Amino acid sequence: xxxxxxxxxxxxxxxxxxxxxxxxxxxxxxxxxxxxxxxxxxxxxxxxxxxxxxxxxxxxxxxxxxxxxxxxxxxxxxxxxxxxxxxxxxxxxxxxxxxxxxxxxxxxxxxxxxxxxxxxxxxxxxxxxxxxxxxxxxxxxxxxxxxxxxxxxxxxxxxxxxxxxxxxxxxxxxxxxxxxxxxxxxxxxxxxxxxxxxxxxxxxxxxxxxxxxxxxxxxxxxxxxxxxxxxxxxxxxxxxxxxxxxxxxxxxxxxxxxx
Amino acid sequence: xxxxxxxxxxxxxxxxxxxxxxxxxxxxxxxxxxxxxxxxxxxxxxxxxxxxxxxxxxxxxxxxxxxxxxxxxxxxxxxxxxxxxxxxxxxxxxxxxxxxxxxxxxxxxxxxxxxxxxxxxxxxxxxxxxxxxxxxxxxxxxxxxxxxxxxxxxxxxxxxxxxxxxxxxxxxxxxxxxxxxxxxxxxxxxxxxxxxxxxxxxxxxxxxxxxxxxxxxxxxxxxxxxxxxxxxxxxxxxxxxxxxxxxxxxxxxxxxxxxxxxxxxxxxxxxxxxxxxxxxxxxxxxxxxxxxxxxxxxxxxxxxxxxxxxxxxxxxxx
Numbered sequence: 001x002x003x004x005x006x007x008x009x010x011x012x013x014x015x016x017x018x019x020x021x022x023x024x025x026x027x028x029x030x031x032x033x034x035x036x037x038x039x040x041x042x043x044x045x046x047x048x049x050x051x052x053x054x055x056x057x058x059x060x061x062x063x064x065x066x067x068x069x070x071x072x073x074x075x076x077x078x079x080x081x082x083x084x085x086x087x088x089x090x091x092x093x094x095x096x097x098x099x100x101x102x103x104x105x106x107x108x109x110x111x112x113x114x115x116x117x118x119x120x121x122x123x124x125x126x127x128x129x130x131x132x133x134x135x136x137x138x139x140x141x142x143x144x145x146x147x148x149x150x151x152x153x154x155x156x157x158x159x160x161x162x163x164x165x166x167x168x169x170x171x172x173x174x175x176x177x178x179x180x181x182x183x184x185x186x187x188x189x190x191x192x193x194x195x196x197x198x199x200x201x202x203x204x205x206x207x208x209x210x211x212x213x214x215x216x217x218x219x220x221x222x223x224x225x226x227x228x229x230x231x232x233x234x235x236x237x238x239x240x241x242x243x244x245x246x247x248x249x250x251x252x253x254x255x256x257x258x259x
Numbered sequence: 260x261x262x263x264x265x266x267x268x269x270x271x272x273x274x275x276x277x278x279x280x281x282x283x284x285x286x287x288x289x290x291x292x293x294x295x296x297x298x299x300x301x302x303x304x305x306x307x308x309x310x311x312x313x314x315x316x317x318x319x320x321x322x323x324x325x326x327x328x329x330x331x332x333x334x335x336x337x338x339x340x341x342x343x344x345x346x347x348x349x350x351x352x353x354x355x356x357x358x359x360x361x362x363x364x365x366x367x368x369x370x371x372x373x374x375x376x377x378x379x380x381x382x383x384x385x386x387x388x389x390x391x392x393x394x395x396x397x398x399x400x401x402x403x404x405x406x407x408x409x410x411x412x413x414x415x416x417x418x419x420x421x422x423x424x425x426x427x428x429x430x431x432x433x434x435x436x437x438x439x440x441x442x443x444x445x446x447x448x449x450x451x452x453x454x455x456x457x458x459x460x461x462x463x464x465x466x467x468x469x470x471x472x473x474x475x476x477x478x479x480x481x482x483x484x485x486x487x488x489x490x491x492x493x494x495x496x497x498x499x500x501x502x503x504x505x506x507x508x509x510x511x512x513x514x515x516x517x518x519x520x521x522x523x524x525x526x527x528x529x530x531x532x533x534x535x536x537x538x539x540x541x542x543x544x545x546x547x548x549x550x551x552x553x554x555x556x557x558x559x560x561x562x563x564x565x566x567x568x569x570x571x572x573x574x575x576x577x
Contacts, residue, residue, distance in 0.1 A: 052456065078458030090456070092449035098565040103446045107458035109439045113467050116440030117431050127437065131566045138569065147569040170458060 004030040004065060004173050004205060006051070006082075011060035011070075013043075013050055013229075020046040021057065022229040028174070033196065033206045035220035037213070037240075039249055043229035044209040045087060048178055051207075052084045053077045064174075079107055081173035085163045087182060087209075093152030097162050100151050101137050104169025105130040133169060141165040141195070157188040161195075168199065175199060177208040181215050193219055213250075217241065225249065267515075272426075279418040287414045288486075289529045294421035295482050296503075297521045298428045301514070302475035303503040305432070308512025308560060309441070310468040311448030313366045316373035317503045319380045320350040320473035322495030324480025326384065329398040329490045330391050339404050339485055346481040347474045354473025355466055362465040377497040384492040397491025404485050421482045428475055429514065435471075437564065444468055505542075509549045511556020519558060 006028040013021040020043045028034045036044050049055040051062055053074040062070040069077055083104075091100050109130050115123045138144045141161050146154060151162055160180060167175055180196070181189045189212065196219055200206055210216045216223065217237040225233040225240060227249045233240060240246055275294075279287050303317040324346040331337040331345065361372050387394035404411040404420060411420070435441035446454040447461040454461055484490050502524060510520030524542060549557055 054452070054456070073460075074452075074455040075458045075460045078456065083458075084456055086453070086456075090450050090453035092446055092453065094449060095445065096565055098569050099442065099445075102442060102565075103454070103457050103459070106439060106443060106446075111439035113440050113463075116435045116438040116467070117471065119434050119438075123438065126439075128566075131569065135569055144569075148565060166457060 004081075005063075006174060006205075006207070007061075007063040008047075008051070009061045009063070011047070011050055011057045011062060013046055013055055013057045020229050021050065023060070024226065024229065024231055025060075026224045026231065026234065028205060028207050029222075030205055031200070031203070032221045033200055033208070033219055035216045035223045035237075036207070036209050036226065037211070037216055037223060038226040038232075040211075042227045044226065045178055046229075047226070048084060048176055048209065051077075052082060052176065075107075078170060078172075081171075082176065083167040083170045083172035083174075084176035085160075085167050085178055085180065087178040089156070089159050089163050091151045091159060091163055091166070094150055096148050097143055097151050097154070098131075098134055098138065098147040100162055101134045101143075101166050101169050102130065104137075104166040105133055107170060108133075137165045137169050140168070140198075156183050157185070160184065160188075160192070164195065164199075168204075172204060174205045174207060177206065179209050179211055181210060181212045189215055275422060275425075279415045284414060286529075287418055289526060291414070291418050291421050291482075291486050293521060293526050294418070294425050295479050295486065296525050297518055298421075298425055298479035298482070299476050300503050300506045300510075300517045300521050301428050301432060302472045302479065304507045304512050304517050305435070305444075305475070306468050306472040307504060307507045308517075309435075309448065310444040310465060311366075312362065312465060312468065313370040313504075314373045314469070314472070315370045315497070315500050315504050316377035316380075317472070317476055318495040318497065318499035319373075319377045320354055320476035321480045321483070321499070322380065322384070322490070322492075323350040323353060323473075324477025325484040325490045325495070326392060326398075326480070327477065328481040328484040329401055332401050332484075333398050334391055339402060339481070340406055343478065343481055346477050348477075350477030350480070351470045351474035354469040354471075358466045358469035362462060362469070374497055374500070377495075377500050381492050381496055384495070393491075395492060397489060399489035399491075401484055401488040401490075403488065417482075417486055420485065424478055424482050428478075431471075431475065432514065440464060440467055505546055507556075509546050509556060511553070511558040512560035513556070513558050516556050516558030516560075 009025050010023045011021055012019065012023055024047060036047060038044050046055065050057040053069070053072050053076065056071050060070070061068055064080060064082060067080070069080065092103065110126050111123055138147055141164065143158070143161060143165060146158065151159060164177070164180065180192055184192060193215065196206055220237060223234060223237060223240050224231055225246050232245045232249055233243045235243070278290055282290060299317060299321050303314065306312050306314045327346040327349050328339060328342040331342040332339055357376055361369060364372060384392045385395045392398070404416060443454070443459050443464040446459055447464055451461055506520035506524055507517060510516035523545065
């Protein structure tokens with residue numbers, strides 16, 4: 001049995017003449033909280049899109065549990081236990097919080113297409129089981145009071161929580177968070193940190209992109225720093241903080257931070 | 260609103276169940292038309308309202324069901340009832356085959372393609388393909404409905420046939436709303452990328468929506484063929500598809516909204532007969548007004564219900 005490892009080897013993604021990700025390699029081990037940091041436009045989100053199947057990288061390989069997932073569609077990759085959130089929250093805005101989280105149960109549900117036409121006792125049981133799981137997620141993420149509220153009308157911080165709850169409803173092995181602290185205030189960021197630790201304690205590996213350096217240093221076990229699509233450093237947070245290449249990449253980028 | 264609906268549905272069913280006994284022949288015919296077009300509009304709602312695909316060719320599937328019944332009955336001597344399974348399956352298969360290569364298209368492109376399909380379909384009928392469609396005149400003089408040896412010639416029996424079909428459709432839509440495929444349609448309509456990223460194979464569910472919508476429209480086609488004991492190409496022109504499309508858009512993607520839309524479009528003109536020629540004029544303005552004032556339809560969609568045990572006290576906006 002292969003370990004729950006994600007190994008990227010020389011992943012390259014080009015958009016026309018621009019090389020957004022340039023021969024990037026790194027390895028996420030089971031149980032880690034792994035961070036990818038870098039200045040704006042460094043290609044972090046593109047890396048995530050290459051892992052989750054939204055883009056297909058031109059070169060390199062993305063191995064998950066020993067299986068090549070480069071070129072698979074997003075839903076095939078979700079089916080293998082990798083689930084993501086988005087930097088710009090993508091929820092089903094008109095639907096309630098509970099229904100949003102229920103979408104995460106889609107691949108776990110045993111229902112077939114014909115259950116949309118004819119109900120069976122098995123379908124009823126399956127529906128109930130999955131709604132029960134939604135209830136667990138609502139409790140875990142302290143969202144119970146919003147269960148029936150349309151998600152689009154909720155504050156940003158809560159929407160972030162709903163998106164992570166939706167991803168956790170899939171019962172992923174690897175959770176990918178794209179700038180989870182973006183737009184959160186200090187209190188919400190602290191709560192997020194706690195949540196991420198609790199998720200890790202459930203045995204889920206977490207891979208995250210983050211801009212907020214303080215948060216990254218506090219939460220991650222291991223880091224890769226990229227700039228212009230290339231890896232410029234990797235190591236534990238302590239090592240990274242002392243790395244001169246990293247300090248240089250971040251100096252000067254602080255000013256034209258567009259977030 | 261919820262209380263009202265709980266109360267309104269039984270009342271609606273009871274009224275519809277006794278209605279034909281209170282109407283004369285002409286109004287019975289109007290009521291049957293209402294039932295048939297309601298079923299087609301609901302089937303369009305599955306594709307357009309629930310899944311958000313701009314299908315402007317629903318009359319094609321409606322017509323395909325009607326022609327399947329007419330041809331099997333007329334050419335091959337099948338009883339009307341025996342044609343029903345094929346009148347559902349053939350349009351459903353066509354829905355799947357036609358949708359397969361086109362569902363990835365964006366809204367407006369999909370719309371144009373489905374218009375094309377509808378036009379080709381009517382051309383095929385008019386040119387008497389295989390010598391079975393009867394050309395521009397269509398097929399007439401169909402057998403009446405019979406079941407277990409009983410001849411169900413009267414208009415009242417046709418009414419109940421149509422009513423049962425409507426009830427069946429509503430039942431299927433109810434099942435759909437509380438199921439994995441039904442929710443998948445909502446998700447992919449709201450945000451396709453998010454749906455894919457949560458593990459939904461959007462292509463499969465889009466094609467499923469087309470197949471299901473086409474199958475139900477085909478069943479409505481059988482009722483249509485029985486009601487007029489005839490089928491002809493002009494009943495399935497592209498302009499009919501436009502009507503079904505607008506009914507869902509103006510009514511809103513909900514059962515009451517769609518039924519209201521069908522009522523306004525097909526029953527009101529009968530009530531105000533002297534204004535019948537005005538109906539497109541009035542409906543056109545109603546569409547403009549509705550879209551400006553209520554862009555999500557007169558009676559907008561409510562999503563799948565969530566179970567009661569999830570709704571805790573001090574819930575917001577429940």
